[in-house]
Amino acid sequence: MNLEVEVISKVIIQPSSPTPERLRRYQLSFLDQITPPVYNPLVLFYPEKCDTQESKIEISNQLKQSISNALTYFNPLAGRIRDNLFVDCNDEGIPFVEARVKCQLSEVIKDPVPLELNKLFPFDLYDAGELPLGIQFNIFDCRGIGVGVCISHKLGDALSFFTFVNMWAAIARGEKKLVTPEFVSASLFPPRSITGYNPNIRQTKEKIITKRFVFTASKIEEIRGKYADKTSSENPKRPTRIEALSAFIWSRFVVATKVISRPDTFCAVFHLVNLRTRMDPPLADYSFGNLYSFATTVPSMDSRENCHNLVSQIRDSIRKINVEYVKKVQDGQDHLDYIKEIAERPIRGETSFFSCTSLCRFPLYEADFGWGKPIWVGSAARASTNGVIFLDSASGDGIEAWVNLKEEDMAKFDCDEELLAYIAPKNN
Template identity: 30%
Template sequence: MEVKILSKKLIKPSSPTPSHRRHLTLTPVDRLAPPIKASNIFYYPAKGSSPADDVERRNRLETSLSETLTRFYPLAGRYTRESHSVDCGEFTTSLASVQVTVFACGGETVGVRIRHSVVDGFTAAHFISAWATASREGIDEVIWPSFDLASLLPAKDLPMVKPRPSPKIFGADKVVTRRFIFDGANISSLKAAACGPSFKREPSRVEAVTALIWRALMAVSRAKHGRLRTSLASHAMNLREKFVPPLPGICCGNLYTEVTATFMADSSKTELPNLKELVGLLREVKFKEPVSREDVLLTVIKSTNELHEALGKEDVDVYKFTSWCRFPFYGDDFGWGKPAWMTRCHTPVEMISLQDTECGDGIEAWVTLDKQDMLQFQQHGDIMAFSSNGAP
């Protein structure tokens, strides 16, 4: 398929950033974010529009993006690594990029790519939703976000952060990404299989799918190494709903922590744990108590250090999960209908990304693994029984 680049533009905020917002100091949580850019692509079906309609649509996207950047002003700024800050009045470069692609059939995609140093999944979802609202209904309908986390979270007497080890497998030529679709019916069966008698509630969709994938990955590791190894499943958890007292408004930036479940292997264990056991391990590490503003940074650094320590061990398997489930991506209507599909872009590191299916009751798991490991993973009995393998 031939691709033509019709134009490239630097979209600036529609009005200058006020002087008191020109300098954004990043929080310690921002500094812990991986040095990657998160990407989402939204697919919109053809609507039988005329060329004039297509031009008006692209103009509306540009105008509304410019207006939205006025409120999400750090995304148009320049990141300075040395001072861990963002110059929100310097628009020569951008922390966010957008690509609109129009196909010969009349369908189009809207791709958004944002640097993780300034946003997490919560913030990215709110930015895209705000842009869609501004395009569809006007900027006055967009709720103002807040980028004041640095002033809300005390950063005193914090421990040192252990360096993040280099990925054991890295590079687009070393890994492969496959999409596995768990529909609503299969997830219902999976939740029933993973529900233990002592559970007060049945497993969530994310818990059940995470446990299944984790177990299949353990099987791949056992086949490779000839034994069960200690294994960790790490999920990023949004901390905003855990705060007491609650945070004001829509607090944007990075405000999450890694929660890591651990299966400890020993010489007496030769069989894979069952799904009920793995769901139990996942639940053990969830935050059950509220988090105070005074303690949140210490909590995040402690969990990050534990994860970095595990990543540095050669005889421990660490599987990183991230879930975009329940984010309202399928409601992002720019004025010509809701997306038919949303995807993530391929990453050059091993990870598992979960997101809703369009109907909302299923999960798409985008799994990135070593190429040889993927051959075994996709042939695992549980993966074949509960999912379908859709081409990305």
């Protein structure tokens, strides 16, 4: 469906109290520096809350005031990013857009089109410059709400995103006991010169399509069973949900793009991994910043067709992201050299990279602004190709896979019979 979105107003919201002078310069970490300048987007949907003009104004004011209060705990989000080195925490504030969406909320949730959801955000998601944060308050004809939030990936990863949104929601509903963020990333991963490496995502001239595929709990269990290690017949080892779905989607991608017929192509599957739990001592979930790395799996020729092997390779590569690995990343140079090598591979020859990001079991559905928790949380269309983002479904037991592929590849992937046998109907 085509969303018609009309911007009603746009204001700049500043922190409710000024940032202390000692906190005015926020240093980016090494991991922040090498992270692409894009926005992490999610839109949270709530049913029929703005049933009168007075309630719309009340909710809008509630959001604005609570954002202003929340920004006093997240000073960098109200500042401006400078030279990929630091944030000037100058309290300039963040844009807050109010928009009218001329359709029913139920229509969007029933049949979401990722590219259309991009209209519910205040920014082009691949044009993250100085502004760290933007919010769009969308009101549907049924008086339902969609809160579109995008935070610059330069400042924080997905868990940082939820740390902000859920604390903002807690302030809005009047919570007094707040868990404040810890800004420790630059002290743990000191900034360094990244001369010779450009963190910008290389844009392709080809059209990229994002589609959403839903896997129910029962189908996920079927896939897990399909890829279980049956070397022990008494107690077969089953892969995790994400290991199984990653292997399954990769296998269908391989078929769609005919990678098997190009044996000289270098293939790699990347999984983003949260480093907080893999440090010594572990960091709290509310530690703010880019505290992630990626596990690299180079599928063997056998695993291009045999996903049992790929599942074990994925598991092994993720297991290697341990305390010793984190120490090497903290040193910086070896990790920088490695990502430079990965970035240069497409220039040197034919490659097929595929990235997997899981937000499953993250606090995706916890943002209660005083109106209850969201009935659905959606992502957006991406401009980067060959990737999948996994989100928990609203039911809590299924998984949504938001897949980005070149248009010609998606046309083949989307009609793959084995894929269609496992996904729920009516996905976009």
